[in-house]
Amino acid sequence: MTLSIISEQTGPVSSRIPPHEMGPDEPIMDLSHVAGPSITATHTYRGAPALDILLVPGGLGSLALDQGGNTWIQEFVKSRMDQVDYMVGICAGVGFLAKAGVLEGKRATTSKAFWERATSFGENVNWVPSARWVEDGKIWTSSGVAAGMDMMYALLKHLYGTEKLDPMINNIEYAPHTDPNWDAFSVIHHVPGADPSIPLKDCVGPPGYV
Amino acid sequence: MTLSIISEQTGPVSSRIPPHEMGPDEPIMDLSHVAGPSITATHTYRGAPALDILLVPGGLGSLALDQGGNTWIQEFVKSRMDQVDYMVGICAGVGFLAKAGVLEGKRATTSKAFWERATSFGENVNWVPSARWVEDGKIWTSSGVAAGMDMMYALLKHLYGTEKLDPMINNIEYAPHTDPNWDAFSVIHHVPGADPSIPLKDCVGPPGYV
Numbered sequence: 001m002t003l004s005i006i007s008e009q010t011g012p013v014s015s016r017i018p019p020h021e022m023g024p025d026e027p028i029m030d031l032s033h034v035a036g037p038s039i040t041a042t043h044t045y046r047g048a049p050a051l052d053i054l055l056v057p058g059g060l061g062s063l064a065l066d067q068g069g070n071t072w073i074q075e076f077v078k079s080r081m082d083q084v085d086y087m088v089g090i091c092a093g094v095g096f097l098a099k100a101g102v103l104e105g106k107r108a109t110t111s112k113a114f115w116e117r118a119t120s121f122g123e124n125v126n127w128v129p130s131a132r133w134v135e136d137g138k139i140w141t142s143s144g145v146a147a148g149m150d151m152m153y154a155l156l157k158h159l160y161g162t163e164k165l166d167p168m169i170n171n172i173e174y175a176p177h178t179d180p181n182w183d184a185f186s187v188i189h190h191v192p193g194a195d196p197s198i199p200l201k202d203c204v205g206p207p208g209y210v
Numbered sequence: 211m212t213l214s215i216i217s218e219q220t221g222p223v224s225s226r227i228p229p230h231e232m233g234p235d236e237p238i239m240d241l242s243h244v245a246g247p248s249i250t251a252t253h254t255y256r257g258a259p260a261l262d263i264l265l266v267p268g269g270l271g272s273l274a275l276d277q278g279g280n281t282w283i284q285e286f287v288k289s290r291m292d293q294v295d296y297m298v299g300i301c302a303g304v305g306f307l308a309k310a311g312v313l314e315g316k317r318a319t320t321s322k323a324f325w326e327r328a329t330s331f332g333e334n335v336n337w338v339p340s341a342r343w344v345e346d347g348k349i350w351t352s353s354g355v356a357a358g359m360d361m362m363y364a365l366l367k368h369l370y371g372t373e374k375l376d377p378m379i380n381n382i383e384y385a386p387h388t389d390p391n392w393d394a395f396s397v398i399h400h401v402p403g404a405d406p407s408i409p410l411k412d413c414v415g416p417p418g419y420v
Contacts, residue, residue, distance in 0.1 A: 003245030012222065012250045035213030040222045040248035113381040132383075144383030171323040173342075173354030173395045175387070175412065185383045188416045201415040202385065206398045210410045 006048045007041035008072060014038050018064040023117065031060065045076045054084045058091025058111065058145050074099040086155065089141045090148035091118075097141065098122025108141040109134045112189040129193035130186040132177055143185060150177040153207075166208040175204040216258045217251035218282060224248050228274040233327065241270065255286045264294045268301025268321065268355050284309040296365065299351045300358035301328075307351065308332025318351040319344045322399040339403035340396040342387055353395060360387040363417075376418040385414040 007013045015036035019028050043049065056077065065073065077100035081087060089097045094110040097103050098121035109131040110118040119127045128134050133142040133151035142151035153176040156165050169176065182202045186194035204210070217223045225246035229238050253259065266287065275283065287310035291297060299307045304320040307313050308331035319341040320328040329337045338344050343352040343361035352361035363386040366375050379386065392412045396404035414420070 001243055001245050003247065005247055033211055035211050037213065037215055038250035040250065112383065144381065146382050146384035170395065170398060171354065172356050173322065174356035175394070177385070184385070184415050184419070185380065188380060188419050199415075200420045201413040203411040203413040205394050205409075205411040209394070209398050 002049075004043050004049060004051070005039060005041045006043050006045055006076070009044060010041050012038040013041050015059070015061075017060045020060065020063040020067055022063070045072055048076075051080060051084050053086040053088060054080050055088040055090070056093035056096050058089075058093040058148070060092065062092040062095055071099075077102060085138060087139050088151075088155065089139075090151070091142065091145045094118065094141045095121045097139070098125055102139065103141075106139055107134050107136040108139065109143050110141060111144045112183070112185045112191050112194075113144055115186075115189065115191045129191045130183040130195040130198060131180055132183050133180050135180070143183060147177075147185075149174065151180075154178070154180065162208060166206075170206050170208070173206075175210075176207060177202050177204055178207070212259075214253050214259060214261070215249060215251045216253050216255050216286070219254060220251050222248040223251050225269070225271075227270045230270065230273040230277055232273070255282055258286075261290060261294050263296040263298060264290050265298040266300070266303035266306050268299075268303040268358070270302065272302040272305055281309075287312060295348060297349050298361075298365070299349075300361070301352065301355045304328065304351045305331045307349070308335055312349065313351075316349055317344050317346040318349065319353050320351060321354045322393070322395045322401050322404075323354055325396075325399065325401045339401045340393040340405040340408060341390055342393050343390050345390070353393060357387075357395075359384065361390075364388070364390065372418060376416075380416050380418070383416075385420075386417060387412050387414055388417070 017031040017034055019030050022029055056073065073096040077096055081102045087097060087102060091111045094108060095118055103122050103125040105124055107126045107128055109128045132147045133140065133154065140151055140155055142148045153169065182198065184198055184200045187196060187198055225248065227241040227244055229240050232239055266283065283306040287306055291312045297307065297312060301321045304318060305328055313332050313335040315334055317336045317338055319338045342357045343350065343364065350361055350365055352358045363379065392408065394408055394410045397406060397408055
């Protein structure tokens with residue numbers, strides 16, 4: 001497996017959050033106290049190789065891109081949609097899939113904490129208010145960032161099966177949420193249309209043993 | 211808060227795993243198929259600033275350092291132990307604390323999947339076989355990497371309180387394990403001395419609501 005990290009330029013890319021507005025007419029928010037590492041982009045979007053899976057991560061940096069009128073991510077998503085086997089969005093990253101138009105007529109979910117804004121992109125998207133993640137054909141989308149771990153467990157299980165996957169998950173000692181419908185966060189964040197009967201707790205443990 | 215990422219040199223540091231032996235007389239293991247990003251080191255250990263918290267992460271790269279006779283991490287840990295407010299180790303990273311001698315007479319835990327090797331370092335360490343994480347004074351240590359998330363939730367709660375922390379955790383939609391004694395992984399990995407009465411499942415949900 002090869003991991004290509006794609007950005008506008010190769011080299012270090014900060015994961016810190018540039019100043020941005022949280023909404024129209026709101027003051028500029030400065031989150032420069034939020035620490036984050038830089039990771040190294042291996043390719044520009046112009047020079048990116050063929051991809052089996054295109055994963056668009058989340059983060060508030062998406063707001064800064066929007067407000068700066070920078071559209072490279074949605075254009076890249078659109079240009080690669082037909083070639084990839086899986087198009088994956090996590091949290092605010094799902095917004096780029098919506099803006100690219102690839103969610104039209106599809107079921108998808110996104111961040112529950114920022115639901116109103118996060119679902120303001122795209123047309124005719126069937127936004128699912130209570131879902132930790134949603135699979136619709138080759139499009140997989142997850143709720144807030146931590147839900148991305150559980151979606152990736154489900155996607156890797158789909159690709160490789162539990163026999164190969166579970167020993168690795170047990171080695172890293174992660175107890176995944178395996179029910180995509182468990183979304184207590186949609187309830188506590190009062191997402192319109194959320195299913196109030198979802199239990200707040202989910203009981204999890206080592207996969208293959210529970 | 212300032213995040214300093216400390217390594218032997220500044221600039222990109224690969225998180226990929228160099229070839230290494232898993233144990234004495236075992237063949238060299240090549241895990242070059244395991245993908246991982248490069249992150250940017252901000253300081254060398256010689257030029258690192260004063261630190262409030264020193265966190266030593268895990269990973270199989272620790273084996274390659276050992277086998278190459280590279281001891282900079284344990285020397286850095288030893289040199290900073292008196293100055294820091296918290297000395298934190300995650301998974302195989304705990305081994306560097308042990309090798310530095312700072313765990314002598316202390317309670318600590320580490321990876322359950324690689325328990326025998328992981329606990330082979332240090333002298334007079336009171337290794338706790340069933341614990342997702344262990345706090346002993348200013349030393350906090352966690353089991354395998356995913357347990358590090360739950361330890362960090364506990365440490366941040368200790369530092370900032372739930373009123374500030376929980377809204378952020380609920381925004382990222384993480385449901386932390388809050389009981390340090392829940393360690394189903396010690397049971398499934400057959401760690402000697404593990405508590406067999408620990409339930410395999412832990413029921414978790416949005417902090418502050420469950």
